[in-house]
Each structure stands twice: as structure tokens, then as C-alpha cells.
Amino acid sequence: MQKLLIDGKKILSGNINISGSKNSALPILAATILNNHTTIKNIPLVNDILTMLNLLKFIGLKYKLSKKKNSVEVINRNKNVNTVAPYKLVKTMRAGVLVLGPLLAKYKSAKVSLPGGCAIGTRPVDLHLFALKKLGAKIKIKNGYIFASATKGLKGAKFKFPSISVGATENAILAAVQAKGITVIDNCAIEPEINDLINFLKKLGVKIKTKGRKITIQRSVIEKKISHKIICDRIELGTYLIGGALVAKKLKLKNVEPNLIKKEIDILKKMGVKMKVGKNFIEVYKSKNIKNINIETNPYPGFPTDLQAQIMILMTQAKGLSKIKESIFENRFMHVPELKRMGAKIEIRNNTAYIFGPCFLNGAEVMATDLRASVSLVLAALIADKRTKINRIYHLDRGYEDLEKKLVKCRARIKRV
Ligand code: EPZ
Numbered sequence: 001m002q003k004l005l006i007d008g009k010k011i012l013s014g015n016i017n018i019s020g021s022k023n024s025a026l027p028i029l030a031a032t033i034l035n036n037h038t039t040i041k042n043i044p045l046v047n048d049i050l051t052m053l054n055l056l057k058f059i060g061l062k063y064k065l066s067k068k069k070n071s072v073e074v075i076n077r078n079k080n081v082n083t084v085a086p087y088k089l090v091k092t093m094r095a096g097v098l099v100l101g102p103l104l105a106k107y108k109s110a111k112v113s114l115p116g117g118c119a120i121g122t123r124p125v126d127l128h129l130f131a132l133k134k135l136g137a138k139i140k141i142k143n144g145y146i147f148a149s150a151t152k153g154l155k156g157a158k159f160k161f162p163s164i165s166v167g168a169t170e171n172a173i174l175a176a177v178q179a180k181g182i183t184v185i186d187n188c189a190i191e192p193e194i195n196d197l198i199n200f201l202k203k204l205g206v207k208i209k210t211k212g213r214k215i216t217i218q219r220s221v222i223e224k225k226i227s228h229k230i231i232c233d234r235i236e237l238g239t240y241l242i243g244g245a246l247v248a249k250k251l252k253l254k255n256v257e258p259n260l261i262k263k264e265i266d267i268l269k270k271m272g273v274k275m276k277v278g279k280n281f282i283e284v285y286k287s288k289n290i291k292n293i294n295i296e297t298n299p300y301p302g303f304p305t306d307l308q309a310q311i312m313i314l315m316t317q318a319k320g321l322s323k324i325k326e327s328i329f330e331n332r333f334m335h336v337p338e339l340k341r342m343g344a345k346i347e348i349r350n351n352t353a354y355i356f357g358p359c360f361l362n363g364a365e366v367m368a369t370d371l372r373a374s375v376s377l378v379l380a381a382l383i384a385d386k387r388t389k390i391n392r393i394y395h396l397d398r399g400y401e402d403l404e405k406k407l408v409k410c411r412a413r414i415k416r417v
Pocket of ligand 1: 022023024026094095121122123124125126127128129164165166167168189305306328329330371372399
């Protein structure tokens with residue numbers, strides 16, 4: 001199993017190109033089932049994307065991936081389509097469940113493995129199924145699989161999600177695109193990645209309107225040759241911004257859309273982080289006087305749960321007590337015991353972490369447990385004394401493109417063994 005060896009306390013300086021958003025590319029790839037010829041640009045070359053491409057291939061689509069150009073062409077000839085998402089693929093990547101909506105809408109039936117829980121929580125899919133049932137689907141769960149069918153096709157409907165879910169909103173939109181009539185969905189997630197999916201579907205000719213958390217979709221015929229560029233990965237951007245604030249003389253983050261993380265930029269500025277925000281770049285510099293702050297994760301436009309572990313590292317360097325309330329996932333503090341082994345002073349009570357700073361971190365052997373927990377350990381290792389050994393780094397490869405290469409180019413001492 002591969003490990004990362006990181007020698008901390010090296011001052012970083014240089015440029016980092018931010019990749020396309022993984023969480024935007026995944027539902028857009030699922031949406032290519034609805035079309036016949038799609039080119040997607042700015043695709044991040046990370047393992048979750050390769051798993052999704054494998055799933056599309058299993059279903060019967062063809063793809064040509066250009067690693068040099070970070071682009072992929074996906075072709076659906078509607079021949080030998082297998083409307084199944086098998087356990088072996090969905091278990092490694094929950095976003096596999098996003099093919100359920102488009103398969104059901106287009107081919108009137110689908111068999112998709114239940115994804116099960118994961119390190120950060122139980123993560124049920126009841127809201128996905130709730131939406132599909134509202135659109136007229138018949139759903140059965142048997143042998144670990146969701147069997148969905150709509151023999152006469154899906155029908156437009158008006159409904160409200162009982163709580164907000166990114167994936168369920170995406171699945172509902174992807175199914176509603178081919179449901180007869182008009183669908184109006186309320187209490188939707190409105191993350192920038194959902195907006196990217198909507199913009200992609202609009203290019204296909206789908207009529208979609210959004211107003212606050214309400215999305216209206218009109219059935220559309222959508223077979224067109226189109227090309228779409230994925231938005232920048234706001235979580236990768238936020239991760240390197242925090243990295244820069246911790247250890248960079250000057251880190252220039254390029255190919256970015258700063259408006260995607262306006263709120264996070266404001267929070268970092270409140271914490272005393274110095275940065276220069278341009279039109280498509282952000283420069284960030286190591287900040288000496290980090291101030292403590294309290295934050296709570298929430299659906300967009302709230303603070304993203306996907307940046308919670310990373311900002312905690314900055315909090316360990318802030319003067320005084322900082323608090324983070326995790327309101328999205330029930331088990332997303334798995335990095336805390338590892339950080340404590342590196343010397344961080346953190347207590348967890350219910351769903352709140354209390355971080356007492358500033359504290360000196362020292363290198364240790366630690367274990368990565370999920371994608372964002374893993375990257376928080378990388379950030380901690382960058383400021384720690386001596387060497388940190390991070391085990392189980394396959395989590396990082398699921399969602400961060402060229403992490404070591406990007407950091408090593410900026411003078412970090414990182415080795416994969
Ligand atoms: C997406 O997951 C992201 N994944 C996650 O990114 C992100 O953490 C999460 O949204 C929240 O922002 C992708 O976009 C591929 P949810 P998703 O459905 O859609 C509960 C990363 O590190 N829920 O919005 O699975 C659920 O348990 C990751 O890149 C139900 O109860 O998240 C959670 O408590 C990990 N029933 C809350 O809703 C359901 O049917 C929000 O989950 C669905 C969700």
C-alpha cells in the first residue's frame with residue numbers, strides 16, 4: 001500500500017493550477033447517458049472520474065479520454081445498453097448511484113447497487129428514491145440492489161425534498177429531464193456543482209429554470225453534439241488556499257473562479273489570511289497572526305463540509321479557541337484522532353470540534369480515512385516538525401489531481417513510497 005512521506009516546515013512558493021471540479025464532473029458524466037455525443041473539458045484526472053467512466057463503459061457507452069488535454073468524449077450509440085450499475089463499481093464510489101435517474105428516464109428501467117455507508121456516515125439514498133417515486137417510478141430493493149422501473153415512462157410532478165441533498169437533487173433533475181410534462185422541485189441543493197449540471201443540460205436544450213431552492217424542468221428532446229467545460233474545483237482551491245496561508249511565501253492559484261468561494265475567502269480574511277484575489281487567480285501568503293473563529297458546515301451557500309477538515313488545520317494555528325459544528329455528516333471528524341497524535345489540542349463534543357490554538361504539530365505516522373481527512377493530514381504534515389508518514393493515501397487519489405506533483409513544484413518535500 002502506498003504512503004506519503006512529508007518533511008514539514010518547508011516554505012512553499014510557486015504556482016498551482018486548480019483542476020476541474022470532481023463533484024461537478026461526476027453528475028455531468030452520468031448525464032452523458034441522456035445524450036449521444038458529449039465532450040467534457042477540464043475534467044480532473046482522479047480515480048473517482050475513472051471509476052465513473054468505467055461505469056459508463058459497463059453500461060455500454062464508449063469514451064475517449066485525452067489525459068494531455070484533460071478532456072473526454074463520451075458516445076452513446078444506444079446499442080447493447082446494460083441498465084445496471086454493479087456493486088463492485090458503486091461500492092468504491094457512491095456517485096455511481098447518479099446513473100439511476102438518467103437510466104430510468106431514458107430506458108425506463110435500471111438496476112443500481114445500493115452504495116451502503118462510508119467512513120463519513122451512513123449516507124442513505126432514500127431522498128433519491130423519494131424523488132424518483134414522485135416522478136412515477138416503481139422501486140424495489142432486493143439483494144442489495146435498487147430495481148427501478150417506469151414502463152410507460154416517468155411523469156412530471158411537483159414535490160419538495162424533506163431535507164437538502166446534493167446527490168438526490170442531481171438524480172431528480174436527471175430523471176425529470178425526460179419525464180412527461182413539467183416538474184417542479186422545491187428545497188433543492190443549490191451548490192455550484194448543481195448549477196454546472198444545469199448549465200450543461202441547458203446546452204443540451206433542456207428547459208430549466210431556478211429560483212432560490214426551486215427548480216422547474218420541462219421535458220425536452222436532447223440529442224445534440226455538445227462540449228462543456230467543468231467549473232474549477234472550489235474544494236481543491238480552498239484546500240490550497242489554506243495550505244498557502246499555513247506555509248507559503250507566495251502561492252499563486254491559477255485557473256480559478258474566485259466567485260465560487262466568496263464566503264470562504266471572507267472567512268479566511270477574517271482569520272487574518274493575506275491574499276490577493278484576481279479575476280482568475282488568487283495569491284496567498286503565510287499568515288503570522290491567525291485569529292480564532294467559529295464555523296458551522298451547512299448546504300451551500302453555507303460553509304462546505306468538504307473544507308471542514310482542512311480549515312481545522314488553520315484553526316490549530318489560530319490564537320484561542322475555535323469551534324466547528326459539523327451539520328451535514330454524522331461522522332466527519334475521523335481526522336481528529338490522527339491530528340491529536342501529531343500534537344493538536346482538539347476535543348469533540350456531540351457534533352462540534354473545539355480546537356485550542358495555537359499549537360505545535362510534530363510529525364507522526366498517521367492514517368488517512370477519507371478524501372478530505374487525508375488532505376487535512378497533508379496540510380498538517382506541511383507545518384509539522386520533522387517527518388509525517390501518511391498511510392492509505394488511495395483516498396487522496398480519488399479526488400486530488402497530482403497532489404504531490406503540484407506541491408513538490410512549489411518546493412514541498414513529499415515522496416510517495
Ligand atoms: C455530495 O455528496 C458530495 N459528493 C460530497 O463530497 C459532499 O460532502 C456532499 O455532497 C455534501 O456537500 C459528490 O458530489 C459526488 P448529500 P452527497 O446527499 O450527494 C443525507 C467529497 O469529499 N442524505 O448532499 O452524497 C446524507 O446522509 C464528498 O468530495 C439522506 O439522508 O451528499 C447527509 O447527511 C464526500 N438521504 C446529507 O443528506 C439521502 O437520500 C447530505 O448529503 C441522501 C442524503
